[in-house]
Amino acid sequence: MSVSGESFGPVELSIPHGWAGVGVGKGHHWVCLIDEAGTTVWSSKVVNDEGALLEAIRGVLSRADQVSWGVDVTGTMSGLLLALLAAHGQQVKYAPGRTVNQMATAYRGEAIGPGSRATPIDLSSARAGPRRRRAVV
Numbered sequence: 001m002s003v004s005g006e007s008f009g010p011v012e013l014s015i016p017h018g019w020a021g022v023g024v025g026k027g028h029h030w031v032c033l034i035d036e037a038g039t040t041v042w043s044s045k046v047v048n049d050e051g052a053l054l055e056a057i058r059g060v061l062s063r064a065d066q067v068s069w070g071v072d073v074t075g076t077m078s079g080l081l082l083a084l085l086a087a088h089g090q091q092v093k094y095a096p097g098r099t100v101n102q103m104a105t106a107y108r109g110e111a112i113g114p115g116s117r118a119t120p121i122d123l124s125s126a127r128a129g130p131r132r133r134r135a136v137v
């Protein structure tokens with residue numbers, strides 16, 4: 001299976017608004033969805049493959065009525081993800097490298113690795129107001 005973590009099967013409860021942070025990598029991405037209280041709703045490693053990414057996008061969208069997306073890379077590695085999000089009408093906010101580095105210092109001691117790669121940096125950028133982050137898509 002190309003997506004690790006919780007399955008993307010039917011979801012009975014949906015949160016009103018969620019923030020999805022994506023830690024972009026060459027071979028895979030870490031996707032984490034939080035609710036308004038900052039509680040992790042879903043988090044998983046997703047292979048950088050169209051089928052796996054579509055499955056993850058559907059899974060996130062099935063868990064929240066409205067989703068704000070944040071990514072840490074807008075280059076070649078995230079191209080497929082950004083194209084698929086755009087095709088699904090999703091807006092994405094970008095956290096520039098300088099911001100990510102400063103936030104990593106602020107969150108020193110927080111797990112930023114497998115299972116939490118997208119938290120808290122990308123989620124903070126997804127939650128930021130539109131004036132603070134430029135839209136990618």
